[in-house]
Amino acid sequence: MLELMFTLVGGLLLMAGIWLFLSRRDFALRALAFLLLTLGGFVLLLVFVPSDHLSGLILLAALGLPVSLALAVLARFLQRRLWQLSDEVDPDAGEGRHD
Amino acid sequence: MRVRGGMTDWLLPLLLIVQPLLWAVWALSRRKPLGGPGLAVGVGVNGALTLGIALNLLAEGGRVLLLPGLAGDLGIGLRLDGVGALFVILTWLIASCCVMQVHWYFRDQPLLRKRVWHLVLPLWSGMNLIWLANDFLLIYLGMEVVAFCVVGLIALNGQAQPLRSAMRYLQAVLLGTLALLLGAGVLVVGHGTLAVTVADQSHEPGPYLAVASALITAGLTYRAALFPLHTWLPPAHGSSYAPLSALLSALVTKASFYILARYWLANETLFASELLGGMVGVMASAAILWGGWMAWRQVKLKMLVAYSSVNQVGYFFLMFPLIAAATPEVAETARNGAMLQVISHALAKAALFMAAGNLVMGIASERIDGLAGVSRFLPISLLSFGLAGVSIMGLPPSGGFLAKWTLLQASLGTGQWWWALVIVTGGFLSAAYIFRVYRQTYLEGPGEHDFHYGSLWLEVAPMLLAFLAVGLGLVAGMPLALLDVEVAP
């Protein structure tokens, strides 16, 4: 039961991440997509992990997720800086600058 | 594998990893940027620590230091062996030269210099962590520290174009490390260890190891800039400041290759797949040919050097098809060849970028055809460029030649002679792009033009590194001896 839930949640997160990645070319949103993909991947792995290997997975997630979040924040920061430098684009428009 | 956790064992490696961070904290605390004496002291301390580790290693042999408790059971800790020590020494050499180069290059820009120290020194820490880590957790930590610093270094002056290049690099980091992370997760799920060397070696590769290897290999090839995932590298390295490009191209790209090499070499009995090796070999061959050709056709000098990195990365990755289906002797030859190639390339590429930076600064133009007549003003930088070029081309007696020779031997030894063809063709292309620069400097410039001469100190570091690169072939016995120090099972 628990496993089914984890599988569903993980799958949903993965799909959300993939959809976000493919549909938006905005750099910061793509970073967010990666975060979702990471999270989804770990949740899926939770399904398969035997209990004695669980601690390792938790450790990895405990380090990996915050760092991925920090990287996503860095991506957003870089993007805003780039918008400040370029004259044209309105940062609130739907499709942001991409690269 | 001798596993010990005593305080004295941990002291030296821990200090080595942490020292640049402390140094960075000290730099943060000061108002003015670090001056010559401060840098010299830091370099000296690091050098002493490096030497200490190397001597310790030669005396007591390789070993693994695991953290106490649960972490230790997962394999988290440091691994001290010949390969790691060799890279620590290489890092010290190149980073010290880069530190000196940066100090003189940015002499008139204290603000930039301050920012640089805040980034370069943690980078150094991260690199040492990567070389000495035994497990994917610490490797991941090291790689992310490095990634943060590299993004900052690429976008140092905050202008739009470098910023875009930094973002492209960040994308490579995000994707590549994601794959690495998930691969490590699969490994821990399947085998219960985070260590790079998977301990329980059953006879067949299980599904977990297979999936993990695919993820890890893909992620690391992205960060190492192997064709066709190399496109982030030329803008990033070609548009940042030359001494920083030297650090990036010479050391940072090696980290991903290092991890992948460690992983494959440690687990080859479990995952000796000719097919995967062949695929990597195809990508490597394409990298050699594409990178070489694009380098030849570049208009700007630093872009030429950056594409040369794309070209040379291919040679490293040729190691994988050569060890995937080989006898132990041939595999060792292939490994030695690749490691020699990595070391000599690191030295030569750093020299190349630094010399290119001097030349570009001198003629106040980035274009190769602006180099006409520069030999009158900057003969030493030109000579450094030339000598480093000799190693890149793989001409004797440089390290590049010895590496090429060793790889050719391995290629013939495994019967996969087609790689030898690629290596020789790559040699022609390297000759083409290096000689293009030489030929340009032969042409006479339009009389006396404005020439900006930096300090003589700027020419010392590239000269030193270039000599090392060329002389490596003559003294290759020493690094090869160090490579043989391994952790006993």
Added chain:
Amino acid sequence: MMLLSLTLLLPLVLLLGAVWRPWRERLVWVLLPAALPALALALLADDALSLSLPSLLTGLEFGLDGLRRYFLLLGALLWVLAGGFATAYLRTDERRGRFAVFWLLTMTGNLGLILAFDLVGFYTAFVLMTFSGYGLVVHTATPEAIRAGRIYLVMAVLGEGALLAGLFHAAALSDSLLLSDIRQTIAAAGAPNLIISMLLLGFGVKAGMALLHFWLPLAHPVAPTPASAVLSGVMIKAGLLGWILFLPFGELALPGWGGLMIAVGVLGSLGAAFVGVTQDSPKTILAYSSISQMGLMLILLGVALAVPDAAPALLVGVAFYALHHGLAKGALFMSTAVMPTTSGWPRHALWLAVVWPGLALMGAPLSSGASAKIAVKSALPESLPDVFLGDWVKPLLSVGAIATTVLVMHLLMVLRDQKKAGSTERALSAFWLLTVGSGALLLWFTPWPEALPMHSGLNSGDAAELLWPMAVGVVLYGLWLGSGVRLRIPAADLLVLPEAVMRVLARRVSQARRGGRLFEDWLIDRVHRLGERVLAGQPSLERLERAMRRQSAALFMLILLIFSAIAVAVLLL
């Protein structure tokens, strides 16, 4: 052993002086002294000398033996004499420091490969010499020099590639990297054809073998005169030495390869003379003469390969021939820069010094050329069974001698008509005369091998054999010249018809000769055009790169999928 190390190290040590600009200006003065240890080594050392450096690279070995001694003597003499010549020649040149650097590097490479006993040492020195030579060729930085340099470089790189392939293949088959062992390995190999073809091509580019020679007539003339002297005198002999050291002479009878080498040698010796006679510039004529002489030596090597018993004597003969040719060619190159313009008896005396090396090349009695030719002829075997052109070798060599005579006559004629006065600087003239003298006195101070008869060419049998090709050559050249000149024969109607026929023939022949040069230019032009078409595709490659950059994330997913698929496949199989 000390002398050997000094020979190799002294130029390198002197190079350190290039770092500081004031020293760099004066570096030109060390060119002569830098080669003196080599001269001492060549003249004084024992034959069995060796130096071992096992810890460097893959283990370096240096040494000297009988055969190499000739090459070392040639090298040492020319580098010393040309070095002195260069010091005087470049006294006022602004970029002389740079020239001196490349000179010293090239010299180290040249001497190094003569003395190398192991494969990697030989290859290192060969590569050093080849690539440093580029600096000598493009020194004047004129458009012609840059173009010549580029062609030199491209062919050098291709040759080096072929060489590496061949050498590496041989090394892979052999246990040790000593040249003597490598040679045995090639001889014992089951199918040495690939290796031999690679080595022939690789060294052939350097030696100016016909069809691989295109760089030579472009590069030798544009270099400064002292550089031309060493390029033609010594550096192309490196290719010759390479052939001698690696091909399995005396071990194996390879009539097929021998025949091929003879054929190519004939093409070179006659073809080069053909084309050379149409040239107007003395240095270009000399370049073609070098190609022609190397063709002759290739014929001899082909015979040696086909008939192993004759090989030892023939090889020594070839070495001595190379020595004589190098000195004569060096002297001739120097004379193009030192044209005597003073009138009266000094001019005539100096003319003798110009003409003498030419006579030596032709093989006039009493000259070094005579001794060389007689020695070589005596070493030729009686018959060459199963060899292509085997029965014609002796006649072809004589035809080659005729061709040489015609070419030398043409050179002397062009030199005489040269309006531009050369430099009369005393130092230049002194070194030039010393070179002429060394060539002339060669017989007396060279250690002569017991295997070959020592003849000066004075006795009647030899003299006749030497003189008839010269006579024929002179007559032919006179005819060619005369066919452009009105024969003023008074009222001899009978001669009108033959005269007209001769004129037509001569015109056809000279057109064919000019065509030879045109062919070379056409070929180079074609290669250029092909290159340009290839390079025109660059924008589409750039577009591809940009596309890869935009889609890098997608590419990554693709690579990941492929890797996963492979992993799964490995699992299932």
